[in-house]
Every structure is written in C-alpha cells, then in structure tokens.
Amino acid sequence: MEFFDHILLGFSTALQFKNLLFCLIGAVIGTAIGVLPGIGPIPTVALLLPLTFGLDPATSLIMLAGIFYGAQYGGSTTAILVNVPGETSSVVTCIDGHEMAKQGRAGPALATAAIASFFAGTVATVVIAVLSLPLAALALKFTAVEYFSLLVLGLFAAVILAHGSVMKSLAMVLLGLLLGLIGIDVSSGIARMSFNIPELADGIDFVPVAMGLFGLGEIIANLERPSQRTVVSQSIRDLIPTRADFRAAFPAMVRGTAIGSILGVLPGGGAALPPFSAYALEKKIARDPSRFGKGAIEGVAAPEAANNAGAQTSFIPMLTLGIPSNALMALMIGALMMQGIQPGPQIMTEQPALVWGVIASMWTGNLMLLVINLPLVGVWVSMLKIPYRLLFPAIVLFCCIGTYGIANSLFNVWLMLGCGVIGYFFIKVGVEPAPLLLGLVLGPQLEENFRRAMLLSGGDFSVFLQRPISAILLGVVAVLLLALLSPAVLRKRKEALAE
C-alpha cells in the first residue's frame, strides 16, 4: 500500500522531536501574532519567514505551516471577539461568530471554531495524502474559462450570504467589484481610478478596507448604544458548546470540509471562496435561514472548517506541481528556494520525506493548535470582561498599528479611516459589508480571467458553455438564480423584509 508507506514516511519525519518542537513554536507564535487585529496569516508568515532560514528544509516548511495555521486560529479569535477580520476568510466568521459573542456565547463560538478547524485539518490531511495527484490534475483543468464561471458562482453565493435584501447584497457585490478594479489593469498595464496616488497603483489593500468597514464602523455604532452591549457570561459551563450546539455544528463541519478541500486546490480564489461558499450552502439548506447572521453556530463551524480544509489543500499544487496557488504558497516556495530546493513536479519523487513530512505535520500542527486553543478560550473570553470603555480605544490603536505596520504605509491608515466612516454609514442604512469584501477580493480575478478567456477564444462568448466544467458551474448559477426568483423564495424574502 503506497498510501501507508507515504503516511508512515511522513509521520517519521513529522514526529521527530525537532520537527515537533518547531511546529509547536510556529503554531504558538502564529497564534500570538495572528490574534492581533489586522495581521492575518499572510503578513504573519511574511513577518516570520526569516526565522526559518537557519533550519533544514523540512523543519522550516513545517514551522511555516505551523505559523500559518496558528495565525488562522488567531485571526478567527479576533474576528469572533472584536469583529475585526484580518483576512478574507474571517469576514465570514465575523458574521455569526461575533454575533454569538455579543450574546454572551463567545466561548462556544471559539471552541466550535477550534474544533471545526481541527476536524477539517484532519480530513484534509487524509485528502492530501490520498487524492493529491488527481486533485492537482483537476486544478490544471481549470483554465480562465472554468475559473471565470467558478468566480461567478462564488459571487452569487455571496448574495445568498447576506441576511438582508438580495438587491442590496447584489449592489454591494458590484460596489466591491468596482473597488477591486482600482489600480493597474493586469491586461493592459494602465492605471485605473488611482487618481495618481502611487499607493493605489496596486489596488486597494484588503486589510484596511475590512478593518474599517467591520472594526471601526462597528465601534462607532456600538458607542451610540452603550446599554445594548451584553455582559459576557462568565461561568465555565457557558464556555463549552452544548450537545445541541454539537449536533448543529457537526454536519456543517463536514460540509464545510468538503467544500474547502475542493476549492482550496484551485489557484487564486483559494482563500476567499471556501468560507463564503460554505456559509452560503449552510444558509441555503438550513430549515430556518433567518437564524443566520444572528448567531447561528453552523455559521461559525462551516466556514471555519472550509477555511482550514482549503488552507491545507492549497498546498497540493505547490507540493505536487511546484506551482503556488496564492500569495502564501508563493512565500513558501520562496522559503524552499532559499533552502536550495527546486520546487516543481519532481519534488514529490525527489524529496518524499520533505513532502510527506509536511503533510503529516499538518495533522500534528492542528492537534497542537486544538490543545493550545481550547484552554485559551477561557482566557480570550475573560478579555471581554475588560470594560468596553477601555477596550475600544485599544482596538482602535491596534487597528492603526496593524494597518500601518504590515504595509509600512500611512496611506492605508487614512484608507481605513475612510472605510470606517463608510462602514458606519452602511450600518445606518442597513446593508451588509461582507458581500462587498468578497467582490473586492474576487473582482480583479473575475475581470482578469474573463478578459483572458475572451482573448484566447477570440471573443467567442460560447466558450463558457462549450467547456464541460464551466457549463456545469454556470448551470448551478442558473439554478441558484431561478431559486432566488421563484415565488416561494420571494414570499420568504418579503417576510424577511417585513420584520
């Protein structure tokens, strides 16, 4: 059995004392830094990349992976506790996770996030071990045409995501798409809507926008209604999820893991699509979709599972083909090259101990994080006991330093300020910022792939229907649209609007 040989080889690497140690160090440091508002996994890894230069290749990659998962765990914690998403995926966790925290259920939310991540991590490790080659082949089948159709599907999923009006979320997606177009156009090299501001040439940074719209906007709105802030429940029993929580969360975890495992392999959209799609699916199949956005535990479990599974399977293209599927994997490749290892399709056969060691370490790393994080839940929750009058200035400050620090750019601080005011405006007029952020992240890719598909096909729109994968994806979009417009849904929407 080749599979067992691989796994055995992997664990014999991952379980070496040195590798376990650096995996733990990475996970702990990653969590500690990822928990700072505004510093998501990618800046954390970039920040700590040089720490690994002195290690041997397997150990350094294992440590980087540890930092990465750690930062994701940390980022979810911040999202749930203070509603400041440091990365695309935490945006979704904010929606129901922070709502749970507001209701005094921060403990179960954090614990669910940790357990869902661990569960997804375990499954994804097996998926990588068994399916990495076919999945890598699938990833190569995705050309601009398929990718465009997938992005369209992802954007429609965002519409289902919001718990307000469909029209308003559609408008927000478009707004995000438009903002995403700011900067130099990949296909022509021409700067658009950048007003000759050099900082805008590469497009709007996600972090200041997310922190402004969610974090600052929410703080301003919160301060207007001091009496409505729930005091956090403090008994230990309220820290752990109940049996009912588990029963609701488990199937969501499974579905989230499945979605994340598949979408994670695909290049580019890797980080954004899995959590958004998983959330949308949960909401779609829920018996009572109106609970979403008001603290539904599935709304935490599914995206967290999807996110972690996706994060892990996004290693597949790198490990099997040597092709980075996102900015983070590009960093990992940089780390490998620094070690004198040539990434490429030969890496699995030439460096089996490295590849399978990293895969096995994903599981040990996730286990460590679970062990570290479950006891920490109490600590994090007790942070909420700090009076809000002291907490909010500190959050504002950390947002400022985070945005300034990661890009060394004061422009981003001003951008965050502007987005804070706009975020407050959105709260006042009752629209959700999440679809906007998805539009912002996916917009540039949508345009890039659309134009590339058109360029390659000579302007023939029918390519989107001729290619089977693309046709299926667009078929799903059509079904979704029909479902949205069907009378039953319209009635439900009316009820939702009437409330």
Added chain:
Amino acid sequence: MTRRRFDLPDLLFGGFLVLVAGAALATTWHLSVGTAADMGPGYFPRVVAFALLAFGLFFLGRGAGRRFHGIETIHLRPLLAIPASVAVFAVLAASAGLALASLATIVVAGLASRETRALENLVFGVAISAGAVLLFAKLLSLPVPVWPW
C-alpha cells in the same frame, strides 16, 4: 409606522451608489473599451459602473415610493472622535514616533464615549502604548520610529 413616504435607508444607499457609480464613470470614461476579443481597460469598469448606477437609481426610486422608514439617530460624538483618533495616529506616527502617537490615539479615542474616565484612560493609554511599542517596534521590529528624536 406612519403613512409618511420616503424610506431613508433606501434613499441614502441609492444616492451613495449613484455618486460612486458617477465618479467611477467620470474617471474611467477616457479608457478604451476595446472589443470582446481584445477588451480595453475601460470595458469592465464601465459595465460594472452602469450596473451600479442602475441599482442606485432603483433604490432611489424604491425609497421614494415606500412608506416612511427612518434611520437611528446619529450621535456625533463617536462619529467624530473615532475617525479623529485614527487621523491623529496617521499624522503623528511618522513624525512624533509610535509611543506618542499611540498615547494620543487612545486619549482621543476615549473622547468618543461618555463613560470614559480621563485619568483611567490616560493611565491605561500609557500602559497600552508601552505594550504596543514593545510588541511592534521591539519584538516585531516594524520600521517605525518610536520617539520623535
């Protein structure tokens, strides 16, 4: 609910969208649109901006036609103090250094809430600023000046 008309959130949101779409169209109008086979840089922005404009007009129309729906009262205190505190940080960080900028940010942010106690906020601000300097400037070595000199 009264029988008055105008759904304020719809009107405001619609107006906002029309403004943004208008601005986007104005700044990208000069870009070439190209053909389907070879789209210019102006193609996508124009399509998206027009769609956004349509949504904006839809909300304006719907807001004008629907029964009255107000928005929560706007409190100026947090709305001014929080952005001001961020602005203070942006202005001071490069010139006065991280330590003073952090303290000033916390003090100004404190003004946003009536519950803030001046002395407590100051003491807390000093502690948090010291922590921030240690964490970001010393441990993480961000290239930020700590002091004005």
Added chain:
Amino acid sequence: MRFRALKGLAGPVAALLLSVTATLPTAAQEFTRPVRMVVPFAPGGTSDILARLIAPKLSEAIGVAVVVENKPGAAGNVGADAVAKAQPDGHTLLLMDVGSLATAPSLFPNLSYNVEKDLAPVSMVMFGPYVLAVNASVPATTVPEFIAYAKANPGKLAVANSGVGALNHITAVIIAKQLGISWKNVPYKGGAAASRAVVSGESTVIINGSTATLPFVSSKQLVGLAVTGDERIAAAPGLPTFKEAGLPAADAGTWQGLLTTGGTPPAVVARLNTEVRKILADPDIAKKIADQGGVVRAGSPDDFKGWLATNIKTWGAAIAEAGIKGE
C-alpha cells in the same frame, strides 16, 4: 490577498536576526548608521533572496547593520522611488531586477524619478537566462520547427508573460516582430501564474526563468527549445542558445543589480562596489545564485551604467514599436 500587504515586515526581522551580531562599529568611515537595502518586491522572490544573501556579508564588511526592506508596488517603482529620493550618501541601497528598471522610463512616461540620474549603479549581481518552452501539445521540438509552426498558424500560439511590459513580454514582442510571426501575448500576474497556464495548456508558449521552467521540461509537460545568454546552461546542456538558434533578444533574462541613490560620492559607490564584488566572488554565494538559476555577474559601476543606458534604448524602442503602455 495582495502581496502588498507584506511590504516592510520580513525585512527588518531578517536583518535583526542575521546581522545583529555584525553591528559593532568598526573603523568604517563611510558608513555611520544602518544601511537600508530596499527590495522593491515581495519577500521570497529572486531579488529578495539575493538581498538576504548579500546583506549580512555586506554588514560584516562595512561595519554597520544592513537591513533588508521589502517595498513592493508598481512593478518595483515604489521601492526604486524611495531609494532615488533618499539622502545621497550610500546608506540606501536598491537590489532589484534591473530589467524592469531599464524598461520603466518607456513604460511609465510619468515616472516619479529619473532612472539614470536619480539612481547610481553599484554593481550588477546576477544574470538568469530565460528558457523558451512550449506546451507538449505544440508539434515542435526544435526552434526551426517552432518558427515554421508559428508562421503556418498565425494567431494560434499564445505566449504567456508575467505582466504587461515585463521583460518576457518584450522579448516575445521582439521575436514576433523580427521573425514576422503573429501570436497572442497573454499577460498573467507574475511568472508562476504564467508557468501554470502553459503547463495546463491554457496558453502555449512561455519565456521564463530556468528554475521556473526546466522542472516542467524534465517532467515532459513542457518542451524546452532554447535559452538566452551567451552560453548554454549546465542544467539543460541540450538546449541551444537564442543566438545559436537564430532568435533575437539573445540577452533577455533576469538581470539583478545593486544600486544606490544618485549623487552618492563616487568614493562611497566604489567602496560598496569593492565589497559587493568580494562577496560575489565567494563560491558559496555563487552556488546559491546557481540555485536561483543564475550566474554571478559582478562588474564595475560604469559597466552597469553602460548596460542600463543601452537597454533603456533597445527595450524602449521595442516597447514603443509594440505600443505597450504602462500608466
């Protein structure tokens, strides 16, 4: 997520780790405070790796800390601009792919700095040859077959490049122009995305660095045709050079060089040049540069200046002819 978010972070930490031991001031007269080595790209790329190789050794040699600072943005122009506008005392260095420096004046007419005046070349550091390769579906295994196929099927081949105005884009434009070929130039976000697209068959031709391309040639997903540079490369001795194969743009490739602020006293530039050349003469460094798919190309500041002047002209002309525009 955007790479921009990484700006500035990794550099200081690395420098702290790598060079803290070497910061004790010695009798260095020219260097009085820490030196910034700006890399105008995200961490993990070739420029960044080179900077991290050179910085600690340079720090040892000149007796002050050398801090690597990643300042990505606008095809390297954000970081280059910061160095151009720094104090002209040799305390701010720029290590980058100087091909984009040579094309910047033609691509960006409103460039905020003057490449030849505001920057002072110190030394070229490395040259990484390009490999011309095609997807296995293209019925060509040699350059003549490739050219014949391209001419027989105008508009059919799609050449992936790592961005509009990138040197591999310009190379493809020059080849097409001089050989009378018509093909599509398909821009991607960076070399990795371009490689992926040619491996998957979305595009069909790639001109890219050897480390990014040769692994796919060995795995038979791509067919290698030729390499740029003066001589064949050790990793693929079977591939002819562009010159041997009769292809133009024979010296296109990744050129990495070290510069400082324009107006820096020649003595300081000379000192930096001496130290950097000493560092590059180290066989260990040469080996690490070979791992990056390149060869050491140390030289005098004047050689480098001449190289810049020549290429600003030749590549500029190709850019103007092809109508490639930046801003």
